[in-house]
Amino acid sequence: MTPKQRRLARRLRRLRLKSGLGLEDAAAHLGCKQPKITELEACQLGAKPDEVRALCELYGAGRATVESMVILARTAKSPGWYQVYDESANPENIDFVELETDAVSVSNFEIDLIPGLLQTEDYCRSVIRAANPGITGEVLDQRVELRVKRQDRVLRGELDVWAVVTEDAPLRPVGGREAHVAQLTRLPGLVSLPNVQFQVIPVRTGEHIAMGVPFDCFRFDDGYGTVAIDHLSGTLFLEEESDVERYRPAFRHLCGAALNPQDSLALLRKYTEEGHGSWEQRI
Template sequence: MSTRTSPTVKRRRIASELRRLRAGTGMSAEEAGRRVGLSKSAISRIENAESTGQVATVAALMRLYGVADEDVEQIEVIARQARTRGWWQRWNDVLPAWFDTYVGLESEASHISEYEPQLVPGLLQTADYARSVIRAEHPDDTVEEVERRVELRLQRQHADDPPKLWIVLDEAVLHRIVGSREIMRAQLKRVLDTAQRPGNDIQVLSFEAGEHGSMGSAFFILRFPDPRDTPCVYLENRAGSLYLEEVDEVQQYTTLFDHLRATALGVRRSEEMISEAINRL
């Protein structure tokens, strides 16, 4: 995966491990906090990956839960990594707090499955397409703020070892002119180029498919190279985002994505449809 390792993923791993260990002891968050000098809410923030926690605090909790010293030392290394700054935080001036977490997860994902009913996904957007979308989404931004957002979106595309992508695009994405016909033509060529790279699959859900699950609602399923980092589902709206991590929740969206893949055109026919859309522009 990308050498731009993500403190977000490390923080999430620690949170998951601490939740699991505490549950195994039968200890309440309040009791655990009292025994290491923290409040119940502080324990909750660490266990929900909302706070990294001091390295010494994480180590104290691990020992409290009966973890051997040599294993504690391994977790301390991860805890230190979790406290570093992510590469994307240089754009904090235009990066919403709720999207910060997603960029951190995306940076270390090995596979991303995505359904997109409206737009070309951010990881595939050209600068001109991204600029047009961002101007529409942030009409009050200055020129400088728009360019900062574009810069961040493009930086997300430059992982040394990018994730494998399986994307289902609604056919509407191919026909909506964003920016101009020239911008849209270049954008669809980028989509087609990505589809033809080994390891990526892009399918088009045609209008003829009719009604289907998740109509009008995009979602992402992110998977990670380390099996200790469980998959998660990302949902976004105008005001914020939602992360689903429970096994049954992720499975529901995995099943939904499987249905969308089965309903969509095959990969080869999808590439032909993208090419046809390019030729019409």
């Protein structure tokens, strides 16, 4: 099953539980037996668009939610643009990109990295190589290409990005001096886009709620969300509403601990203007 199908199954179950209706009610409405509803909600059976519409209307979902769910059902099995990278990317990479492609906004906290959606190609290449020391040149090129293409929706204004990083992220010379300079030089233009917010948590701030825990919060057009947490062996996806709702206020806390976007942009420009020698002394 694809991530879209899993997301659809979870949403159907949530809507039913919220409506107070039982499995028997849903089965009677569809004219099927109860096990089918159980299989739909457990993502053991793919839901057809007309079935999704009928169930959503039974559960009292709003028009926007109904149409969003029907579209999700129609496209659940359709290959995305990122499927051409199946051979070179990890399964978690594809799941991550699919979530990002379907999202309307992403809130990203990074500790010592510039977020992937804001990385230059050389910076990105160094990050991926560092995380995969034995990677071949061909696979590396494909993964870099995938990450760079992900930025297209940001540049077109189709994806809202709110990124919070610690001060170590812009200071760490990933890829060496030249790549570092190029990354810092490009950042001000990207974070000035109307759909991008960027904040820096200064070192002097001290402790904060997400120390040691970088994460992404995706929000979809129906209000549901997913949290992605990277670790050395892959990516953990949290999709239960209770988990997602724990990370949303955590991200707001990080925004409150960080410099405001204007001061964060000024700090980036200060780093860029200081020159290579100052960076080396600072680092």
